[in-house]
Amino acid sequence: MSDQNQIESLPFEKAIERLEEVVRLLEKGDVPLEEAIRLFDEGMKLAGACNQKLEWAEQQIEMLVQENGEWIRKPFLSEEELE
Amino acid sequence: MNIDIEREPWSVSKLVNYLRGTLELDDQLQKVWVEGEITNFTHHIRSGHMYFSLKDEQTQLKAVMFAGYNRRLRFTPKNGDRVVAKGKLSVYERDGQVQLYIHDLSLHGVGDLYVAFARLKEQLEEEGLFDPTKKKELPSYPYKIGVITSASGAAIRDIITTIKRRYPLVHVLLFPVSVQGKTAAKEVAKAIAMMNQLKEAEVLIVGRGGGSMEELWAFNEEIVVRSIFESEIPVISAVGHETDFTLSDFVADLRAATPTAAAELAVPHLEELKEKVTSLQKRLIHIQTTMISLWRDRVRQLLSRPIFQQPRARLEQYTQRIDYLHSDLTKAIEKRLKTHQHLLERLGEQLQRYQPQVTLSKQRERLTYLQKDLFRAIYRQVEEKQGKHLRLIDQLDALSPLKVMQRGYSLVYRFKQDELIQSVKQVQPGDLIRVRLSDGQLKCQIWGAKEDKDE
Incomplete structure (x- = not known):
């Protein structure tokens, strides 16, 4: 779990859930030192990844449209964006 | 009803209570729809309950709508509103007052739509579609x-x-x-x-x-x-x-x-989330710092133990042991060395004996002896052979035909040939012969030959 790429590819909700879990585990206090250091490292990476995701969030807004009997997706643009 | 004759009179409480019981047992009255006009409207500020009467041309009925129900009203009722009320009929015992306990209220104008709404709502509610326990939790x-x-x-x-x-x-x-x-x-x-x-x-x-x-x-x-x-x-x-x-x-x-x-x-909320992440991060660092200092204390404590404080004490033991082992080793090696030295000396002596120079001079000596022997043997042999030779010469000399001829014998050869004539048959009269004597030769001619008959 502590691999940088793996962490960065986690969806935000998974990352923050794992971060909460890591903090909980560490706060329980019965983790062996090496494991604690590993968890800390993972936790910091998770926190970094979470912050980054929050900073760099790109929203995707799609609309389902029926064409020739099939449902397809199109980007949805609100009226302001269309103007 | 012959109450007077047959029964003790009831207390008012009992009668009112009985009335309430009767009303509440009547299903029809427990779910009733009433249409009327609001009058004497009071919204009790402290409790939030609404008290009013519903009236038509002939009569009126006391009504109450408790805060729990009226909170959901989509309009604020006021005197003169024509409304449709849904509720149950019961008795307010303190006053012996029959009252409509309203659960739902709508303006009359909404009409059938509203009635339909209320009916469906009731039905679905009974089916449990609005059951709070059936509500699902939203993802965070x-x-x-x-x-x-x-x-x-x-x-x-x-x-x-x-x-x-x-x-x-x-x-x-x-x-x-x-x-x-x-x-x-x-x-x-x-x-x-x-x-x-x-x-x-x-x-x-x-x-x-x-x-x-x-x-x-x-x-x-x-x-x-x-x-x-x-x-x-x-x-x-x-x-x-x-x-x-x-x-x-x-x-x-x-x-x-x-x-x-x-x-x-x-x-x-994004900002809340950011704060949450930050706070988690802070907690993480805090735990880590605390934990590391705890572990550090533990290490420090361990380091204060005698083994770490006087590491030499333990080492001295080993030093001594090493010294002992060292001297043991030296002794053992010396002993071993001595044994080998002896062996080496012995082998040296042996080798000396077989030194090639010694052998060589010995052999040379022997060679000289053998040479001398050889010469001696040769001389002896030569002498021997010389003696024998002289003897043989003497013998030969004795046997020489010349010696015989000296005694008067001669040899006859065909003239100018080496053919020795040993028989009279070999010659004819007239033949030339050569007669060899001990001191010279004669040239002769045969005159006649006569063979000895008696032999």
Whole structure:
């Protein structure tokens, strides 16, 4: 779990859930030192990844449209964006 | 009724109590719809209960609507309002007053639509569609939100604006539907089912902006209410404004007064999340620091143990042992060395004996002896042979024909030939012969030959 790429590819909700879990585990206090250091490292990476995701969030807004009997997706643009 | 004769008179309490019992046993009176005009309206400020009377041309009836019910009213009743009330009939025992306990109230003008609404609501409620225990929990950090509303209404704009502001992480999937008109209910129900089939959105917002009761009607339709109930994806209803309640609102897992509110309920706030992440990060660092100092203390404590304090004490033991072993080793090596030295000396002596120079001079000596022997032997042999030779010469000399001839013998040869004539038959008279004597030769001619007969 502590691999940088793996962490960065986690969806935000998974990352923050794992971060909460890591903090909980560490706060329980019965983790062996090496494991604690590993968890800390993972936790910091998770926190970094979470912050980054929050900073760099790109929203995707799609609309389902029926064409020739099939449902397809199109980007949805609100009226302001269309103007 | 011959109370006077046959029974003890009842107390008022007993009678009122009996009356109440009778009313409450009557199913008809426990779910009653009454139409009338509001009069003597009082909204009790402290408790929030509403007290008033319903009247028509002939009579009036006391009524009460408790705060728990009137909170949901979509209008503020006032004297003179023509209303339809739903409730139960009972007795307020303190006053012996028959009263209508109102659960639901609507303006009379709404008419059949409202009655239909109330009936359906009651029916669905009985079926358990509004059961609070059936409500699903909303995801804390949804990845994708499904929105079922009109693509052109204010609702979708409000939702998108709100989500962008609060939590731009989330993806939005809009299922555009008509939110009013004949097909609206069907479309909404179908959209909910479709979203459940797609299984992409983790929460659904179903709704539209505010409107009249008629405009919101699709969200009161049974088909919509049931599809919301059946949705496996949690549904937030977002129909109209604060005072408009639809059946969709009752059945939804969460009710939002407006689409904006629905969006707010659907997603966490970005800033709050940032704060949360920061606080988690702080906790993480704090724990780490604490833990490391704890471990450091532990190490320090261990280091204060004698083994670390006087490491030499332990070492001295080993030093001594090493010294002993060293001297043992030296002794052993010396002993071994001595043994080998002896052996070496012995071998040296042996080798000396077989030194080639010694052998060589010995051999040379021997060679000299042998040479001398050889010479001696040769000389002896030569002498011997010389003696023998002389003897043989003497013998030979004795045997020489010359010696014989000296005694008077001669040899006869054919003249000018070496043929020795040994018989008279070899010669004819006239033949020339050569006669060899010891001191010279004679040339002779045969005159005659005579053979000895007696031999």
